Amino acid sequence: MNYPNKIQKTTVKTINYSNRGMDLEGLINETNEYYVEKDIALIYKKPTPIGISEAVYTEHGRIIKNGYFKAPSTLDYNGVYKGKYIEFEAKETKSTTSFPLANFHEHQLAYIPKVIQHGGICFILIKMNQKVFLLPGSRLVDFIQNNERKSIPFSYLEENGWVVDEKISPALDYLKIVDMIYFKGETL
């Protein structure tokens, strides 16, 4: 068994930092690869949940011949950072004035307070007006509970979110903001 701690590391994975102009998901995936490579955190995008109506067995294994996408009831990314559970969702909008809550599935909005209740770190990364904001889950919950509006005004993001700077590497260092918000009392 080639157990990785036993053998000399012979390949070094290189990350291509040159693909600028990528979408929010690309930036996050690249950042998460950086975090894994630098042993900072283990955070992954969950596979899209699918349903399979027809599958066949072939010489190459089981193949899906008819499948459909299910609506996710949890958030897109989760993992571990300094022992803590972390879960978040990433959303982009072209609107310049407000972020429509219809971007979330109903189940996702019900799920966010539960993650918080269980002590998880939960937030949304929202790209809007060329900026990426980290909005803590608690602030999203507050907004929904105290507003009849079906969209979050940009000013609410500016007042309640933190701007995540886009850099060369890592592309979107959102854990720096997580440190500020959720690990304030700890020595970093």
Add this chain to the structure above:
Amino acid sequence: MNYPNKIQKTTVKTINYSNRGMDLEGLINETNEYYVEKDIALIYKKPTPIGISEAVYTEHGRIIKNGYFKAPSTLDYNGVYKGKYIEFEAKETKSTTSFPLANFHEHQLAYIPKVIQHGGICFILIKMNQKVFLLPGSRLVDFIQNNERKSIPFSYLEENGWVVDEKISPALDYLKIVDMIYFKGETL
């Protein structure tokens, strides 16, 4: 917006606890539903990662016409329990003498020490000889690092694992063992 904290809960989900004789995955899924319903933990099976070679758009949305299953590089279940990150894998074997490590993908074995390193709770649930054992990830890592064998003898499970009792509800209360092993010093 029907935000769930605002509306009266009108439906109560019932869990069918009568399906005994189910496989390990069934027992775990039922237990995880119990944990979610009782607000004990949020733990889910990750969707199976798939690749899509062909997809078409229909009036019902995007449909997969050709897809294949990818080998997972992380473990099957993850979530949050008392603020901590938890991740585990479930395996069954019909062998009565030893558990073959070939049941894991190479990447999964490399991944386990990383979860531990980041402070996550990581373990394997192994069903063997009509018993379910919780084997801490650290004990699996120890075994691999100190043995040339490609399978774990049953006696190693008996000496290094904890038996998880099968009950009516929850079916397989593995968090009771997690409490004992990982939360010993805390007031529960």
